[in-house]
Amino acid sequence: xxxxxxxxxxxxxxxxxxxxxxxxxxxxxxxxxxxxxxxxxxxxxxxxxxxxxxxxxxxxxxxxxxxxxxxxxxxxxxxxxxxxxxxxxxxxxxxxxxxxxxxxxxxxxxxxxxxxxxxxxxxxxxxxxxxxxxxxxxxxxxxxxxxxxxxxxxxxxxxxxxxxxxxxxxxxxxxxxxxxxxxxxxxxxxxxxxxxxxxxxxxxxxxxxxxxxxxxxxxxxxxxxxxxxxxxxxxxxxxxxxxxxxxxxxxxxxxxxxxxxxxxxxxxxxxxxxxxxxxxxxxxxxxxxxxxxxxxxxxxxxxxxxxxxxxxxxxxxxxxxxxxxxxxxxxxxxxxxxxxxxxxxxxxxxxxxxxxxxxxxxxxxxxxxxxxxxxxxxxxxxxxxxxxxxxxxxxxxxxxxxxxxxxxxxxxxxxxxxxxxxxxxxxxxxxxxxxxxxxxxxxxxxxxxxxxxxxxxxxxxxxxxxxxxxxxxxxxxxx
Amino acid sequence: xxxxxxxxxxxxxxxxxxxxxxxxxxxxxxxxxxxxxxxxxxxxxxxxxxxxxxxxxxxxxxxxxxxxxxxxxxxxxxxxxxxxxxxxxxx
Numbered sequence: 001x002x003x004x005x006x007x008x009x010x011x012x013x014x015x016x017x018x019x020x021x022x023x024x025x026x027x028x029x030x031x032x033x034x035x036x037x038x039x040x041x042x043x044x045x046x047x048x049x050x051x052x053x054x055x056x057x058x059x060x061x062x063x064x065x066x067x068x069x070x071x072x073x074x075x076x077x078x079x080x081x082x083x084x085x086x087x088x089x090x091x092x093x094x095x096x097x098x099x100x101x102x103x104x105x106x107x108x109x110x111x112x113x114x115x116x117x118x119x120x121x122x123x124x125x126x127x128x129x130x131x132x133x134x135x136x137x138x139x140x141x142x143x144x145x146x147x148x149x150x151x152x153x154x155x156x157x158x159x160x161x162x163x164x165x166x167x168x169x170x171x172x173x174x175x176x177x178x179x180x181x182x183x184x185x186x187x188x189x190x191x192x193x194x195x196x197x198x199x200x201x202x203x204x205x206x207x208x209x210x211x212x213x214x215x216x217x218x219x220x221x222x223x224x225x226x227x228x229x230x231x232x233x234x235x236x237x238x239x240x241x242x243x244x245x246x247x248x249x250x251x252x253x254x255x256x257x258x259x260x261x262x263x264x265x266x267x268x269x270x271x272x273x274x275x276x277x278x279x280x281x282x283x284x285x286x287x288x289x290x291x292x293x294x295x296x297x298x299x300x301x302x303x304x305x306x307x308x309x310x311x312x313x314x315x316x317x318x319x320x321x322x323x324x325x326x327x328x329x330x331x332x333x334x335x336x337x338x339x340x341x342x343x344x345x346x347x348x349x350x351x352x353x354x355x356x357x358x359x360x361x362x363x364x365x366x367x368x369x370x371x372x373x374x375x376x377x378x379x380x381x382x383x384x385x386x387x388x389x390x391x392x393x394x395x396x397x398x399x400x401x402x403x404x405x406x407x408x409x410x411x412x413x414x415x416x417x418x419x420x421x422x423x424x425x426x427x428x429x430x431x432x433x434x435x436x437x438x439x440x441x442x443x444x445x446x447x448x449x450x451x452x453x454x455x456x457x458x459x460x461x462x463x464x465x466x467x468x469x470x471x472x473x474x475x476x477x478x479x
Numbered sequence: 480x481x482x483x484x485x486x487x488x489x490x491x492x493x494x495x496x497x498x499x500x501x502x503x504x505x506x507x508x509x510x511x512x513x514x515x516x517x518x519x520x521x522x523x524x525x526x527x528x529x530x531x532x533x534x535x536x537x538x539x540x541x542x543x544x545x546x547x548x549x550x551x552x553x554x555x556x557x558x559x560x561x562x563x564x565x566x567x568x569x570x
Contacts, residue, residue: 241568242495253570304570311496315562319499321490328494382548403562 001116003028003109003186004089006078008071009097010035010064012270013046016097020056022280026105029055029089031082033074036063057081067149071183071215072208080196083189090116093186099236099266100279108235108263112186119191119227122181122234123220136160140212141178142169173200173207181220184236184266187227194226195219237262237294239301242308247301251275256300262292314403314431316396330425331402336411336433337426340440349413358409364401365394365418380404387419394421402431416441416462498567501558512538 005023007030009016020030032050034043043061050056059078064070079092091112101108112118126137143163147155162168172178198204204222208214223230237260239247248267249257251274257265268275311320314332322328336358342348353360353373362371370385378384381404383397390397402410414426426432441462445455491497505511515534522528550561558564 239570247570256570301570304566304568307496307566308491308568309493309495311491311494311565312562315496317499317562317565319490319497319565319567320495321492322494323492326492326494378546378548380548382546 001090001113002086002088003091003093003105003112004082004086005030005093005095006033006075006082007031007095007097007099008033008035008064008074008078009046010038012097013042013049015268015270015276017046017049018276018280019095019097019100020050021053022101023105024053024055026101027109028093028105029057029082029086031057031059031078031085033059033078034061035074036061036070037065055086057085065148065150067145067213069209069214072218075215075219076196079192083193083196090189091186092189092192093235093264094184095236095264096184096266098268098270099184099264100268100275101264102237102257102260102279103263111263117188117190118229118231119185119187119223120231120233120235121185121187121220121223123179123223123230123232124181125177125179136212137180138178139164140180140217141172143212144168144170144210145212146210170207170210173203175225176204176207176221177224178217179220179224180217181232182234182236182238183215184234184238184264185219185223186235187219187223191223191227195222198222198225235263235292237265237292237297238267239297242305247304249275254278256297260292260294260297261290262294262297314399316399316403329431330429331399331431332406333402333409334431334433335402335409336435337414338411338435339414340437341435342413343415343440343443344437352411356409356411358411359405361410361412363415363418364398364412365390365414365420365422367417367419370397371413391419391421394419395425398422398425496565496567498569499564501555501564503552506534507544 005028007016007020007023009032016032020032023030034046047058059074059081062070062073062077064074075094079094082089082092093108126141139160143160145156145159147159149156195201208218211217237257241247246267248269249265249272250269251272254275257275257279310328311322312332313327313329316322338348338352341352342362345351349360349362352358359373361373362375364370364372367387369387370379370383370390372379372383372385376385379401381400383401383404426434442459445459448455450458489497489499505514511534515531515538518524518531519528519535524531550557552558555564559566
């Protein structure tokens with residue numbers, strides 16, 4: 001009993017040849033489907049290059065456009081060919097020319113030998129896993145898609161809209177429950193022949209020809225009719241980025257792929273010389289006979305998606321400059337604002353620093369200078385104490401300060417005599433911890449030895465400024 | 480060749496990070512003072528070494544860009560952690 005491999009190829013023929021030779025060397029017969037869009041010359045050269053291997057067969061060719069039936073038709077042809085020509089095949093592994101075995105073929109064979117009746121195919125109903133990008137999940141099965149998504153997007157979208165408007169719905173053939181999952185599966189001869197020789201197949205095929213992206217649903221749905229033992233996961237490691245395109249593996253992913261313990265990975269960049277060298281010629285004996293463990297790789301790749309879509313909160317830089325209210329957090333960490341405390345308590349700042357261990361600044365927004373902790377001329381991230389520079393973008397001055405000092409709590413004093421541009425931000429930022437002793441600014445005036453008329457005028461100014469600058473004064477009070 | 484317009488949109492506006500790098504300019508290296516002097520002598524640059532004259536004049540005032548808050552360069556991962564550049568979608 002052995003494992004047969006169906007390989008779908010449409011480019012990078014030199015790499016495909018390399019991978020096919022690797023499979024054959026490992027004892028696996030291979031059936032190849034070459035996209036009909038590939039020109040005859042390239043095709044012939046490819047066939048010629050592999051002509052020394054009688055374990056490799058080429059199937060009838062179908063034109064494969066992404067998201068259309070051709071890919072399923074090609075898979076059907078190649079699978080049928082493989083099962084007919086090589087009766088000793090028990091499991092069929094579906095792969096593409098850019099898939100690469102990460103572990104020795106013998107380990108995959110042994111793994112499948114000990115699970116002779118198991119079908120490995122990711123297969124879930126649309127409601128179970130709403131992972132699709134672009135909004136078409138259940139509708140893939142109930143609308144018609146006669147227009148090309150790639151070449152004729154406007155017609156594609158328009159026709160979907162029209163069908164939604166008139167509430168058009170196709171009927172799913174009786175007995176079928178639509179399932180979806182990764183295109184890359186490994187199924188048993190029993191299950192595959194049951195699907196391919198089904199008397200109803202013509203009927204099912206006619207239905208799936210109009211389903212959107214049938215390569216992610218044809219086998220995934222039909223397998224539910226016949227298989228007695230489905231493991232709903234793919235043995236092929238493949239990751240998708242934030243736009244739903246497959247992540248491509250490069251040389252720098254070598255260690256990551258090694259540690260994944262997965263049998264096969266896609267997609268590999270054709271020029272990733274080091275990956276091909278390591279996994280195909282040295283026969284990657286680095287991995288031991290363990291279960292595939294895509295968890296580690298999953299974490300790293302979902303982190304990449306998270307970074308690309310949500311980013312690091314509180315970071316403003318050359319490639320992350322979010323629109324207002326799209327920041328996922330204005331600042332990167334909590335900080336404290338004290339209003340009136342320095343006026344009421346003598347030596348408040350050093351006391352606070354001693355008690356909390358936090359970094360305590362003076363009035364960061366004082367009109368004449370930035371009062372950094374210790375009244376230094378510059379601070380973390382080489383921010384300088386120039387008030388004009390600060391007021392040029394006072395909100396970003398604070399977001400930068402908080403970002404630059406990650407890991408250390410920042411506190412600063414604030415009051416009506418300060419530049420007020422950040423009042424609104426302080427009131428709306430959940431990281432701002434604002435404590436206010438209202439009216440404490442009057443104490444300084446009271447203690448000053450000024451003429452009464454001057455004091456009155458300044459008090460009016462400060463009081464006024466305070467009210468104008470924070471229309472939501474209530475929200476600014478201790479939360 | 481026409482490049483896609485999206486390449487001009489270098490930063491993300493919805494909160495995410497795009498991939499970005501950093502360019503280390505020779506002006507910020509410690510060897511630059513000597514280099515500027517040397518180039519001024521050679522006088523091989525355009526517009527009568529106009530640019531290098533300006534550099535040399537600036538360097539006369541001995542501008543020290545190093546401060547207590549400066550960080551020693553280690554590698555690109557450090558620059559990423561500091562938030563100066565980003566891997567964006569790269570994993």
